Amino acid sequence: MLFKDQIDFVRQHVKKNRMRIFTTVLATTMGCAFLIVLASIAFGLQGTMKEEILSDSAVTKIEVYSNDEEKLDEKAIRNIPNVQAIVNKSNIQASAFPTVKFEKRSGNSEISFSNFEQAKKAKLKLSQGTYPSKKNEVIVGYNLGQNLFTKQELKEMEKEDDTTKEKKNKKGLQQSLLGKEITVAFQTEDDKKTKTRNYKVVGIGEKPxxxxxxDSTIQMDEAMKPIVLRDYNKVADQKLKEKEFYYVSHAVYATDLEAVKGILKKLKSMHLSVYSVTEQLDQLNVFFLALKIGLIFVGTIAVLIASIGIYNTMTMAVTERIREIGVMKAIGAGPRLVQRLFVMESAYIGVLGTVLAILISYIISFASNLFLPKILEAVMPESGIGELGIRFSTIPWELVLIASAISIGVAILSGWRPARKATKIDVIQALRQD
Incomplete structure (x- = not known):
């Protein structure tokens, strides 16, 4: 019997029992769709969290923690293969934040000091402008201008309550500070002592x-550290040393993402405490791998339940076709051919149910990502879920392949035993059937 004839044979029997086959396919579709949709939740949440982590941190950045600057051997770190740059930042303690003034506006800001040559090597981006080349040039945070207010704006903000804060009239400087001159002032609470310096804004930090x-910080060159400390000590009547005035953070930048793990290993061997976003991603991947396996296992149970329907359908098919099987054997059909025909029929049910399940799963996934955020936002308007961009469901091709293999495999196994039963039917007894 040709393969084409075998397919026609299966189709004829499927048409004869349309309602029974339909209900069996429906059960298979529901089981497989449940498996895909359930597992897609893990894929969707993992994708969302991964994007969140990668967007909040530079993937090539490695933070190095050291309480004692002298112990940090920068020369040894630079000699590590694939290290692109080391960016050290000195940040003023929160108690010493200065006041920033521009025209009639003012506001508070944090000052940090960096080696801009190393920042260029690390390819740290700016939204506008360039890196400073002179001592009196600075980079300001993307939101610094928006946090500079006039006295009138501050009075209006004090009168506003939570329901009126989102007014149409925007407060704060709405134009760019690029190319403008700002004043940084250290002053006492009673304004009796003030020390001011003017700086030119040549760069605007990247948008958060x-x-x-x-981001309302002001980045200055490292050469300005002793000058700013001296200004603060004069105003505050103190004699703070640099270690008392600043806290230092170190960041090592790799040439690419693949090089990060090797550099992390080297830094740990130097007995340094380090952190990289890649380590967080590794932990996240392990957690979601376990979650995916668990959800696929639960979904597989639904497919196994559907397989009971396939087993019953194929058992009834064998019982109803005893005479037909006898005729086939009498004209020369071997046990393998008989078994193959019934296995093909169960596989047909599995394939059809799987294809429908995949289509339905994609529709459900699309609908859940479209409507769930809107529903949750309507129920919890203050949660901000709609702005988070959460994907509740993602169906990658790997999940489709796994679910298809499970669904079709279970369908074939469900039809295999009834097919084996068909091969053992006695020809003479089968032909005596009415």
Missing amino acids: VKEWLT
């Missing part, structure tokens, strides 16, 4: 990746 994040 999240709407709720703000």
Whole structure:
């Protein structure tokens, strides 16, 4: 019997029992769709969290923690293969934040000091302008201008309550500070002592990746550290040393993402405490791998339940076709051919149910990503879920292949035993059937 004839044979029997086959295919579709949709939740949440982590941190950045600057051997770190740059930042303690003034506006800001040559090597991006080349040139945070207010604006803000804060009239400087001159002032609470310096803004920091994040820092060259400390000591009547006034953070930048793990290993061998976003991603991947396996296992149970229907359908098919099987054997059909025909029929049910399940799963996935955020936002308007960009479901091709293999495999196994039963039917007894 040709393969084409075998397919026609299966189709004829499927048409004869349309309702029974339909209900069996429906059960298979529901089981497989449940498996895909359930597992897609893990894929969707993992994708969302991965994007969140990668957007909040530089993937090639490695933070190095050291309480004692002298112990940090920068020369040894630079000799590590694939190290692109080391960016050290000195940040003023929170108690010493200065006041920033521009025209009639003012506001508070944090000052940090960096080696801009190393920052260029690390390819740290700016939204506008360039890196400073002179001592009196600075880079300001993307949101610094928006946090500079006039006295009138401050009075209006004090009168506003939570329901009126989102007014149409925007407060704060709405134009760019690039090319402008700002004043940085250290002053006492009673304004009796003030020390001011003017700086030219030559660069604007990169825009924060999240709407709720703000960057109002002022980045200066490392050469300005002793000068700024001296200004503060004069105003505050103190004699603070640099270690008392600043806290230092170190960041090592790799040439690419693949080089990060090798550099991390070397830094740890130097007994340094380090952190990289890649380590967080590794932990995240392990957690979601376990979650995916668990969800696929639960979904597989639904497919196994559907397989009971396939087993019953194929058992009834064998019982109803005893005479037909006898005739086939009488004209020369071997046990393998008989078994193959019934296995093909169960496989047909599995394939058809799987194809329908994949289509339905993609529709459900699309609908859940489209409507769930809107529903949750309507139920919890203050949660901000709609702005987070959460994907509740993602169906990658790997999941489709795994689910298809499980669904079709279970369908074939469900039809295999009834097919074996068909091969053992006695020809004479089968032909005596009415």
